[in-house]
Amino acid sequence: MIMLDTNEGYEDAKQNLLSRIENTPEHLAEGKELYGIYCAVCHGSKGDGQGILMTREKFLGVPSYVDREITPGSVYHVLMYGKNAMGSHAGQVNATERWQIAQHVMELRQNLIKK
Numbered sequence: 001m002i003m004l005d006t007n008e009g010y011e012d013a014k015q016n017l018l019s020r021i022e023n024t025p026e027h028l029a030e031g032k033e034l035y036g037i038y039c040a041v042c043h044g045s046k047g048d049g050q051g052i053l054m055t056r057e058k059f060l061g062v063p064s065y066v067d068r069e070i071t072p073g074s075v076y077h078v079l080m081y082g083k084n085a086m087g088s089h090a091g092q093v094n095a096t097e098r099w100q101i102a103q104h105v106m107e108l109r110q111n112l113i114k115k
Contacts, residue, residue: 005081010074017073021099031104034097036090041106047108059085065105066112075102
């Protein structure tokens with residue numbers, strides 16, 4: 001599979017891109033730490049779209065993960081290329097780190113669904 005920085009590439013990643021790392025407590029912990037550094041300021045520590053930049057109205061319309069049909073592949077794609085107002089984070093996090101963050105994002109989504 002070749003990922004492309006297009007809407008079609010996003011949809012393909014969402015359906016077909018699978019993590020190249022195992023789901024482990026260690027990867028999940030690393031993903032949580034990285035998420036706190038790179039993601040929580042907009043997406044919120046719970047993934048509810050209520051990060052400090054959102055609540056201070058620096059960015060508007062950051063969605064809650066529960067409101068989006070996401071997969072680890074789609075999260076990875078967005079981290080790689082960006083989407084809408086979110087820019088690429090490929091220069092900040094490497095491939096393994098993107099998968100670790102995706103694991104944490106999916107856990108956050110599950111926690112929001114359970115509420």
